[in-house]
Amino acid sequence: TKLWGGRFEESVTDAVERFTESISFDKQLYKHDIMGSRAHASMLAHQGLMSCSDRDSILQGLDEIESQIEGGNFKWRTDREDVHMNIEAALTDLIGEPAKKLHTARSRNDQVLTDFRLWCRDAIDAILSRIKHLQVALVTLAEKNEGLIVPGYTHLQRAQPVLLQHLLLAFVEQVQNLLLATCSTAGTGLPIDRFMTSKDLGFTAPMSNSIDAVSDRDFVLEFLSANSITAIHLSRVGEEWVLWASEEFGFLTPSDRVSTGSSIMPQKKNPDPMELVRGKSARVVGDLVSLLVLCKGLPLAYNRDLQEDKEPVFDSVKTVIGMLEVSAEFAQNITFNRERIKAALPAGHLDATTLADYLGIPFRTSHDIVGRSVALCVSKNCQLQDLSLEELRSINPVFDKDVYGFLGVENAIKKFCSYGSTGAEQVASQLQYWINKLNLNRGNDQ
Amino acid sequence: TKLWGGRFEESVTDAVERFTESISFDKQLYKHDIMGSRAHASMLAHQGLMSCSDRDSILQGLDEIESQIEGGNFKWRTDREDVHMNIEAALTDLIGEPAKKLHTARSRNDQVLTDFRLWCRDAIDAILSRIKHLQVALVTLAEKNEGLIVPGYTHLQRAQPVLLQHLLLAFVEQVQNLLLATCSTAGTGLPIDRFMTSKDLGFTAPMSNSIDAVSDRDFVLEFLSANSITAIHLSRVGEEWVLWASEEFGFLTPSDRVSTGSSIMPQKKNPDPMELVRGKSARVVGDLVSLLVLCKGLPLAYNRDLQEDKEPVFDSVKTVIGMLEVSAEFAQNITFNRERIKAALPAGHLDATTLADYLGIPFRTSHDIVGRSVALCVSKNCQLQDLSLEELRSINPVFDKDVYGFLGVENAIKKFCSYGSTGAEQVASQLQYWINKLNLNRGNDQ
Amino acid sequence: TKLWGGRFEESVTDAVERFTESISFDKQLYKHDIMGSRAHASMLAHQGLMSCSDRDSILQGLDEIESQIEGGNFKWRTDREDVHMNIEAALTDLIGEPAKKLHTARSRNDQVLTDFRLWCRDAIDAILSRIKHLQVALVTLAEKNEGLIVPGYTHLQRAQPVLLQHLLLAFVEQVQNLLLATCSTAGTGLPIDRFMTSKDLGFTAPMSNSIDAVSDRDFVLEFLSANSITAIHLSRVGEEWVLWASEEFGFLTPSDRVSTGSSIMPQKKNPDPMELVRGKSARVVGDLVSLLVLCKGLPLAYNRDLQEDKEPVFDSVKTVIGMLEVSAEFAQNITFNRERIKAALPAGHLDATTLADYLGIPFRTSHDIVGRSVALCVSKNCQLQDLSLEELRSINPVFDKDVYGFLGVENAIKKFCSYGSTGAEQVASQLQYWINKLNLNRGNDQ
């Protein structure tokens, strides 16, 4: 029978029990539920609302239950509704009367929110460590690929040449922002200090934050938003690597450890993990939308709808952790095809902007001159550096023979010098910055 | 080792295997996978691409595997990736060589789509039967509550009186639209006839619809859209019943069979199932958004991202079925509080519009007259029928003593007569329409 | 002053007026509002609820107002709240007393829904014509590119060769499904017949569908779902063309009429319209989500929230029409680079599956043999057709010299023969099917 059954004469129907149960998913809060009950019992004893011997029975009982659960020997019962009631009822079975005093001055609404906040705090830690791990993998990959020039794209059209290291460090930088955003979630939404203080003091006020506390799910929305941004971000990394792994780009080859084959086409080697990183972003966004829809238009304080807040979070966290782990592993298992990339570089007039910089005349005018030079290349099917000085001068007499020091991707790369650009020195100093920041102690052999 | 392992030298990492596996959820397609393989084997034999004895071995083997699965004796293996490979490999273990011929002229991409379409077809049937069941529950509830007048609301402000039956039949009508929309999903998106024809002919073309077939997920998007509309619809029913069950409305009482209590407040009786119906709409919308995000911007043909198409559908179907079942059960377990409703009716000037109709003068003028009459009631804290003829005439001389035949909710209800209105005859004929349509054979005792 | 001002003593604040106004967007319903009022006046006269001369004044007044609006001479007033009140009040200014009778037996809630349904009906027609137009553009493009073989992809990895015509017809086919889905929206959600019947009979029941009619927004949700599916679909076409236009693929070149340049990189030629087709899918999905969130958890009948139903629909329709138009125009303005495609074909072992078919042994065995053949090619950096018969036989003695008739993409294409495949005859007959279906009368000159 239900613990709230006092004024109830009939039990709920099977369909209702099945539809409203939460034990199938909220049982994963067990560790945090027990943690909260320990603190609550200690506080009750400290405040004189419970004897010390009752408290000790409770603490011992909770230890016993925790090891039952971790040993797989705990029997979860659907008729006991949720993780809180399961543990409390098991405690009563185990230690009898003192267990009944544990629920003094707290409601399940308080309890579930405390548990869930503690769980989220751990989840944020787990995500942060994966973000850092991904950064390490990217920096390591950058270190291995010094000097490699690749095309930079906008509109998926070739734009300017960039050092691969520059591009990989852009990923590292972006991932750093995710880390900051996630931390800020922890900061604003999760009253971590309060839990800590509460615990240190052995004190939790009954109904301490009454209305606000039980109805607010902003910390969950913030967490799922941060996860969605991370996931969308990683979906773009996924798209990028999938493109680069295609026959047409051919810039990278994933090792067998991070590729799969086809059941019908024996020649295929698919970069599946990154396709799934791209795809799984969708469920993280779906989880956020679920929570937003859930909370929309709910009247104040607790409504049973809010039971639905947990599964999207569990799913979101599990997915984001998987995406981060697999992205790191992919970075550890790819080889850039230097020869192929080098052969591909001439196409696309990547040096056109450098040429405009060379001219040193008003940009709108030089843009026009270079535009006509490129048009000439297109009609002759050649590169800018293949045009003779006469040809260039026939477009505009401003050209001189030193122009050839600005043409070709190697020359173009050398001309970048401003802060944050893809110039070799700039990139080397950025790389060193990240090696230090991530404490990648490379020893003497580097 | 993987079935596509020919050119692969290393196996994938654990993290990749865990992240990319689908067997944990796609195994629920087993029945439809076996159904598809039976048809495929028959076709191959018919076309002379396989011997009849090989076909018979395969069919027998599939029977054996199906009963293993249903008996819980089948061992699903993650290293065999998905439901298709698990069944095919088990078939090979069981019958040897002939099993290797089964994959002739089909790819896993074809296979999974066929399986999934068949699964969705069954899911649509399951939803349709629950929709009809809900209609039966609502019509039955309407039959039990003849003559009960309740306030009609707009803006959650009282508007005009309506018969409760009229309101319940509005639900039935809306649910009918859901049924039509779901059917239309089945119609446009799911090429059911083709499956049937294919089966009858014992014939499936290899790569039959090559590009279109393997990349298109429109049928899934249509299905999840239909589910979302159903879910949002039910969320509104949930809101309505939760309001009606509140102390403030007090219009209905759910039985103990569909309510729950509070762990801390012994007096509470919460309409949880309908709160959760309202809340669970959120995950159905989230599932739709996941699929839309998933498909957005994918290049043509199969991409591994699309593996993510199944879990949202499984979740959406399970949730919608639960919502429909519980809504029907709630309708079967509520009592309308006739006395309480009757006592509440006078408030809110529900008869004001009827009064405007009475005046028989240009509506904009009568609206103004009635508006001033209501203002007089508000200042006197009385009902329209409590105003004396003199008071009414002081507002406008158009009033005569027959006005009292239009005041009060019972009179107001009687004045409704147009098609589809809440007039008693109209509603009775609507009710009879639905009793017939739903084949509710009530026998002689009614 | 507001038309409902009878019992109100103060007018709303500026901020409230600004926040709640709808005239800035709902004025685009004017044509359908006037259409509805015409039918309503005729019905009222027919039912004896209004004199014929009043009706005639009203009809004449509405004509006058309609031409004022279309001539840009109508003054929309925010203090008159919405399109309905603006037109009704202008009518009163114009013809006096009879105008006040027009609102008999209808509420604004009825009116706005009628207007909106009529508007959506027109919008669906507009979309359907654009879908057909896109099909014509695609079929025309297919006709121009007979015989061109391109790589088929899964996982963005090269899979099998396909005829470009086959691929373009896959688009035509998919777009046909969008057309069916959109039609079905019209069918289930929009009670078109009822409007027509109503109009023919000159009859609309007052409060005809009272509760259901005013609160239900399922037809809007269905429409926005259909638009979202269309938009997501087109986002994939956008992705495809953007990839093909890249330097790396280099399969197509858009004409200057559908490309743009860069303000800084003179050599760039960007396929912007298709990038925006991909990107604008996002707002169509956002519009759907807005409507779903809007309706979630609303209590029955009209709530002012529902005013928010129109802007997302207007935006969705405008965007989808633009996406379809631009997609058609892009198809009319691209050239496939035959030489470049031909040169690219050998890479990727597109004939591997054909080789497996050649072997004629159990598929799982042949998959393995071909896999090892491909591995040999990879190590030798050559194509399958470059392997000598000895080399092939060293892998498995099953090979004979007729194997070379199956290798190379031209041979591979010739081997496709099943219904719906990319074989030349199959594709030609599909193309003819679409030419006929779309009534593309090509005359004798083709």
Add this chain to the structure above:
Amino acid sequence: TKLWGGRFEESVTDAVERFTESISFDKQLYKHDIMGSRAHASMLAHQGLMSCSDRDSILQGLDEIESQIEGGNFKWRTDREDVHMNIEAALTDLIGEPAKKLHTARSRNDQVLTDFRLWCRDAIDAILSRIKHLQVALVTLAEKNEGLIVPGYTHLQRAQPVLLQHLLLAFVEQVQNLLLATCSTAGTGLPIDRFMTSKDLGFTAPMSNSIDAVSDRDFVLEFLSANSITAIHLSRVGEEWVLWASEEFGFLTPSDRVSTGSSIMPQKKNPDPMELVRGKSARVVGDLVSLLVLCKGLPLAYNRDLQEDKEPVFDSVKTVIGMLEVSAEFAQNITFNRERIKAALPAGHLDATTLADYLGIPFRTSHDIVGRSVALCVSKNCQLQDLSLEELRSINPVFDKDVYGFLGVENAIKKFCSYGSTGAEQVASQLQYWINKLNLNRGNDQ
């Protein structure tokens, strides 16, 4: 002709121009675009890349253009594509040659992101001031309603009595979290210091953050997430006030200044502004989803899709500001119906939990005793305080006559004493905290 037209021979089609234009919405960035160009010109001059006299011409020209725009005398041209090109081209028309040098070392991608970040910074300031304004309105409302007890709800069922002030301060508290979250968005996502530093130094590096800078939209996603959380939050406030304004609750009456009437039902007084606050949350969520869908799966660096990033932000900001303003105005224009609330308080056994606290025995036991007491009340249709001591003792002998000091809502409120509870002293001290924090200097008259 377009500014990038060098190598282009034909201009784009009308449909493409219409579909790809952004000037219709990005012109609202004009102020920030001019601000950015001023800083850029100064930097170029400082670095010796432009003469001081050119810079001065540019600065003067920009001043002139700014006042033209603000005076409504600037002619925006669609053929000049966007706000950047419109201003630059107008500058060239105005000052000639020097204007052509302004685009040195920056791309439109840099420019638009700088403009947009500056715009968002201002938008965040605007939102923060509205959040604070809403807090002031709520605290002022609380001050006016000292001592008023209202029912507290969970599951929309009456739970425990609370002071209205406590509830209003819960809103203030929640809104404070929104403020923190919005600030944190500003902190992590918007590199404000960098802009400021850049400006102070008169220095911006060409391509300063090349890849990362132009492709990243995380700051937009963070901003829209913060807005969505705010909007969902306010939707709940909207729901609450709409419920309270209903006839059934009857707890508050909005003044005419924040209500509207019905075109057909003269007695109606609808709390439309708060219905629309609830409803408009939907578009804010839709805007967030649009951005998430937009960014999903995009390859690195700028893609034209990203042009779609602005309208959702403009719409989101405008909507959230409106929601906050109207919520504040509603709070300033409502009256709580003290008599009606007082009359309603006895129902619902709000003192049941206090009774459980009274018992001072293990909570699970007392829960059961109180549950049975409530059941007795339900059967006798009375309140807990109406039960005689004998009746109470028949349930359990633990009751004594001091129990009556715990029954009734006034007594129940007095028993709350823990930190953060709804006890009178606690609430008074919270109120004082907020008066101080918001600098509500009340002078001597309070």
